[in-house]
Amino acid sequence: MKIAIFGYGIVGKGVYDIVTGNKLSYIEVAKILRRKGSEKSLPIITDDFNDIINDDSIDTVVECLGGLEPARTYVIESMKRGKNVVTSNKLLLATCYDELIDLAHEKGVYLLFEASVGGGIPFIENLISISRVDEITGFKGIINATINYILYRMTKESIDFDVALKEAQGKGYAEADPSSDIDGDDVLYKTIVASNVASGKSYSIDNILKFGVRNLTKEDIAFFTENGLVVKLIAEYDGINKMLLVMPELFDKYTAIANVPLNNNYIEITCKTEGRLSFEGQGAGRYPTAHSVVQDLVRIHQKSAKPELTTDKVVVCYKDFTDKFYVKRKGEKGHFVNGMNEKELRSDDILFVAKVN
Amino acid sequence: MKIAIFGYGIVGKGVYDIVTGNKLSYIEVAKILRRKGSEKSLPIITDDFNDIINDDSIDTVVECLGGLEPARTYVIESMKRGKNVVTSNKLLLATCYDELIDLAHEKGVYLLFEASVGGGIPFIENLISISRVDEITGFKGIINATINYILYRMTKESIDFDVALKEAQGKGYAEADPSSDIDGDDVLYKTIVASNVASGKSYSIDNILKFGVRNLTKEDIAFFTENGLVVKLIAEYDGINKMLLVMPELFDKYTAIANVPLNNNYIEITCKTEGRLSFEGQGAGRYPTAHSVVQDLVRIHQKSAKPELTTDKVVVCYKDFTDKFYVKRKGEKGHFVNGMNEKELRSDDILFVAKVN
Numbered sequence A, B: 001m002k003i004a005i006f007g008y009g010i011v012g013k014g015v016y017d018i019v020t021g022n023k024l025s026y027i028e029v030a031k032i033l034r035r036k037g038s039e040k041s042l043p044i045i046t047d048d049f050n051d052i053i054n055d056d057s058i059d060t061v062v063e064c065l066g067g068l069e070p071a072r073t074y075v076i077e078s079m080k081r082g083k084n085v086v087t088s089n090k091l092l093l094a095t096c097y098d099e100l101i102d103l104a105h106e107k108g109v110y111l112l113f114e115a116s117v118g119g120g121i122p123f124i125e126n127l128i129s130i131s132r133v134d135e136i137t138g139f140k141g142i143i144n145a146t147i148n149y150i151l152y153r154m155t156k157e158s159i160d161f162d163v164a165l166k167e168a169q170g171k172g173y174a175e176a177d178p179s180s181d182i183d184g185d186d187v188l189y190k191t192i193v194a195s196n197v198a199s200g201k202s203y204s205i206d207n208i209l210k211f212g213v214r215n216l217t218k219e220d221i222a223f224f225t226e227n228g229l230v231v232k233l234i235a236e237y238d239g240i241n242k243m244l245l246v247m248p249e250l251f252d253k254y255t256a257i258a259n260v261p262l263n264n265n266y267i268e269i270t271c272k273t274e275g276r277l278s279f280e281g282q283g284a285g286r287y288p289t290a291h292s293v294v295q296d297l298v299r300i301h302q303k304s305a306k307p308e309l310t311t312d313k314v315v316v317c318y319k320d321f322t323d324k325f326y327v328k329r330k331g332e333k334g335h336f337v338n339g340m341n342e343k344e345l346r347s348d349d350i351l352f353v354a355k356v357n
Helices: A010-019 A049-053 A071-080 A090-095 A097-107 A123-133 A145-157 A161-170 A185-199 A218-226 A286-301 B010-019 B049-053 B071-080 B090-095 B097-107 B123-133 B145-157 B161-170 B185-199 B218-226 B286-301
Strands: A002-006 A028-033 A060-063 A084-087 A136-142 A229-238 A243-252 A264-271 A275-282 A321-329 A335-340 A350-356 B002-006 B028-033 B060-063 B084-087 B136-142 B229-238 B243-252 B264-271 B275-282 B321-329 B335-340 B350-356
Touching: A002 A010, A010 A028, A010 A286, A028 A049, A049 A071, A060 A071, A060 A286, A071 A084, A071 A090, A071 A097, A084 A286, A090 A097, A090 A185, A097 A185, A123 A136, A123 A185, A123 A264, A123 A275, A123 B286, A136 A185, A145 A161, A145 A218, A145 A229, A145 A264, A185 A229, A185 A243, A218 A229, A218 A321, A229 A350, A286 B123, B002 B010, B010 B028, B010 B286, B028 B049, B049 B071, B060 B071, B060 B286, B071 B084, B071 B090, B071 B097, B084 B286, B090 B097, B090 B185, B097 B185, B123 B136, B123 B185, B123 B264, B123 B275, B136 B185, B145 B161, B145 B218, B145 B229, B145 B264, B185 B229, B185 B243, B218 B229, B218 B321, B229 B350
Parallel strands: A002 A028, A002 A060, A060 A084, A243 A350, B002 B028, B002 B060, B060 B084, B243 B350
Antiparallel strands: A136 A229, A136 A264, A229 A243, A264 A275, A275 B275, A321 A335, A321 A350, B136 B229, B136 B264, B229 B243, B264 B275, B321 B335, B321 B350
16 A cells, blocks of 8 residues: 655654554555655655645555644545545544544545544544444543643642643653643543544534643642542543543542553443453553554555444533532632532633542 | 354353344354253254354354364364354364464464453454554463452452352352363463464463462462562563463552452553553453454454464573562472572472562
């Protein structure tokens, strides 16, 4: 198979490295698209999208640009020309899901996106395989490696948010503008994508309850530690009640999820007949994510069955939560409350909220 | 696709239940083979193997008999007649690996065995996918649910081995004759099968170091607990040093592996570029294992690529172990020693030995 890679950053370069290794001689990287003015360190690098779209010998494109545009246009134009698409772009998938899935269907091409959620964990593939045989009743887990690193360090070292964030940036785990991670948007995009795959339908992103960790302080963490609890930023999908939630959650310090270290991800899938399955693995980094992209390329090469996805709409409705919450409001100290409803959770004066497990 | 199921016990009945559910209408169970004299609770039940082997419309057989014979003969005869085979039989695979793999190759049929190792965990499938792209450098984990249940209960409740074993038998987790579990043979078979898949080669089973938990007492457990350690029966594969080991191992009580509860399995895979990946899930029980069998049926239906396995021989050679061990010899109290070699480990007077992590 002949492929083109859009973007030559962390993931794009990782894909190139793995594909040009010795195991995958049946994949040829014909072109790499880089921004105008980028260094042309390889002869196959081009800054002209038309070089790729007009080359009928390229059957598959790998989109590792990130962001909405030009990724969306490139992916759509590629599918329109009959090319398969592999993408790691959760923002693109979460916001243009129906458009992309419908177009892939119409054109009979592959649209695969293992790398968009869970880094090196084969999360999407397992959701697809399980749903062919079983009913997925839910998943729950840590799917943002940057925030897990920050929360892990804050908890271990009793340091403040900004200090842990700087450390994460120094290690290359956090971007220069980490807002999408901190405010939970990154987790929201991934939760939508994974819930869509788990349900085979299309969840509306608009009204999902989403909370981040922006106003979390070391005083909050000290309070959690006193109570034997550990905070993690959690993606939750409840397929039975059609409920999606992005929220910091508190776990007993002796549970597996509370002990997920550093930049790791952890996901638990629950199914009707198979029971519970959990996965832990590196959630960020060049090679784990690139590995997931390459697994998708291998699936296309092997003509694996396409996932059975639809764009049938599902809208989330929240019942009142009977759980215990930790809530910190403007001008107040954080404290536990029992039960909250959607309206209370959407209140403007909440600085930080976490559900207790 | 039209299938026959050999055996209608825990797994066979589970496969029948899942396949006749509402998701898999493309799989038809044409025949079920039961022992002569068994109840004919369904019209498709037969006690004559010839009814199946001579039916050319049956393209795939599912072997859930367990044991070596007649499973081996039935599987071989089926492949010779061009039928695909799905099996959960680790003893058969471990002892007849080369014969079965070579025959499947020769006949161009599928021979899939996800359910033979790790119950509901997609362990074999992940080894196959990862090895297509990456080099698997090793795996390590808990792959015997019966023993994990016994060790978990002994550690939690300070009860003796026999009491925990009776409890496991009462819950249906342990067989009437649990020797294969207790002496590590079950783990050995699974370790061989998984190592063969991970390496794409065929490890000789003959000289693998294998230790069980037969002589473990509550006094040993109390000693481990005093030292902050938890004992687990472990399968270990080191692909770099070509080393396989089946041995009780001791882990710090705050690690994920030390906290794997009840009848669960836990496996960690290490790879060259992808890093570490771990899986936890139910290791025994009708539906988790049957689910894995059905996943293999779906792979055949979808004409998934066959795993690239060979029977190139690999023989294990043990270097001296520099690890710390807990050793209990005849007439002695258990104690820690530093470093052991193969000869020392094979000494007849060892009642119980465990490697410290």
